[in-house]
Amino acid sequence: MKRNATAVWNGSLKEGAGKLTTQSKTLENTQYSFKSRFEEGVGTNPEELVAAAHSGCFTMQLSAYITEEGFEIESIETKCDIDLVDGTVISSHLTVNAKIKGISDDTFQQQVTKAEKNCPISKLLNAAISTTATLL
Numbered sequence: 757m758k759r760n761a762t763a764v765w766n767g768s769l770k771e772g773a774g775k776l777t778t779q780s781k782t783l784e785n786t787q788y789s790f791k792s793r794f795e796e797g798v799g800t801n802p803e804e805l806v807a808a809a810h811s812g813c814f815t816m817q818l819s820a821y822i823t824e825e826g827f828e829i830e831s832i833e834t835k836c837d838i839d840l841v842d843g844t845v846i847s848s849h850l851t852v853n854a855k856i857k858g859i860s861d862d863t864f865q866q867q868v869t870k871a872e873k874n875c876p877i878s879k880l881l882n883a884a885i886s887t888t889a890t891l892l
Contacts, residue, residue: 763788776800803838803845810848810877811836817875821867822856830855845883852889864891 761783765774775785783800791797811834822829832854839847852868868889872878878885 773799776805803840806845806877806881807836807838807848810838810875810881811850813875813877814850814871815852818852818854818867818871821870822859822864825859825863825867827859827863828857830857832856839883845881847884847886848878848881850885850887850889852887853892854889855892859891861891865889 759779761776761778763774763776766772770790773787773789776783776788777785787799788801789797789799792799793801793803814836815832815834818832818834819829822832832852835851837849837851838845839849850872854864856864868887872885872887
């Protein structure tokens with residue numbers, strides 16, 4: 757399986773602007789710029805998109821592992837914070853809140869750790885990855 761996205765940039769770094777389009781068209785000519793990345797501007801930025809990818813991938817992986825264990829998932833919500841320092845993504849922190857019927861906190865935490873290490877986006881990132889998980 758291969759997926760793609762396209763970025764088009766016009767102009768200089770600080771005054772220019774770009775548009776992102778994904779294969780699925782979920783993003784279609786979505787604006788991004790220096791201001792949306794490093795200041796307060798309208799549009800998205802690469803770190804926000806990595807955060808979306810990591811939270812989505814991790815949540816699906818966790819769902820798979822919990823389902824394999826035979827538990828019923830009511831909901832899993834994951835927020836991802838990407839930390840960009842001096843031009844390098846140095847960390848990704850996942851904050852998870854889940855409602856799962858009948859699972860113990862120990863079993864839940866084991867599955868969270870397993871998903872953190874094994875989701876494809878975690879494997880892709882060359883950054884410290886951490887998780888705080890709460891069973892509701």
